Amino acid sequence: MRLSRSMSLVVGSLLLATSWAQAQDGQPARVRGTIAAVEGQTLSVTSREGPVVKIQMAPNVGLRGIKTAAASDIKPGDYVGVASAPASGSQPAGALEVLIFPAAMKGANEGSFPWDLQPNSTMTNATVSNAVENVSGRQLTLTYPTGSKTVSLPTNIPVVTFADASAADLKPGAPVFVPATKAPDGTLSTAFVVVGNQGVVPPM
Structure with missing residues (x-):
């Protein structure tokens, strides 16, 4: 079944609502910085603290821009x-x-x-x-x-507020905010990425 654009936006927002809440449960690891590389589902971010951080994105990762x-x-x-x-x-x-x-x-x-x-x-x-x-x-x-x-x-x-975004916006140099979850082995994963695709750095 093909969803209408308006229905897709609602479904996408509901996904983001769920992932936003889940990312704060357990062991949150909020990553702020700029994209260093994207390789498959692995997002590498040069964090504001300096080190490059690797984050595994969910297959259905929610993407939002910021305006x-x-x-x-x-x-x-x-x-x-x-x-x-x-x-x-x-x-x-x-x-x-x-x-x-x-x-x-x-x-x-x-x-x-x-x-x-x-x-x-x-x-x-x-x-x-x-x-x-x-x-x-x-x-x-x-x-x-x-x-x-x-x-x-x-x-x-x-x-x-949030704006539309797509995988094409995840490119080196783009500013991001990633509410991630840290596993016991230290690896990071996320279902939600906010990318500054309209000249605005995610301020959160």
Whole structure:
């Protein structure tokens, strides 16, 4: 059976929702860097830490590009992933980046948990329950099953959403973010790759 384009996008987003959540279970190994080589299903990435890391991609690996969005695009009811720095005193946590998920991924790995974008950062995947503007900028209230969190969005932080991508986008020099799983023997595998195919480096 041949799927329509719209149905394919829904199925693809559901696959990504599953792989995004699974990649955070057990032993996560988030790889950020640029593609060094692609050999069959093996993706070699020059990581931001320096070493080249080899990752085995699933046969049906989900691929997504990344494109720029705007803080003004974020509205109540949206499902977002917000990496943030720790709160300071009475000030809310400051967002480091915002990913606006497609509707089909709502609920993927919902919650707030440690993240390694920078020291002591967290990732909050949640529904926006309130979005307001004030003299210090835009603030979001994020609600998830076990609580809520308010974050401020500094001017010019990356705000992105997913875009289409294909295997042709996995080429040397392309920036990637790979939420991988580390096996007991140290090998890495993934079902999901985010590639900067539109001139945007995946900021998560």
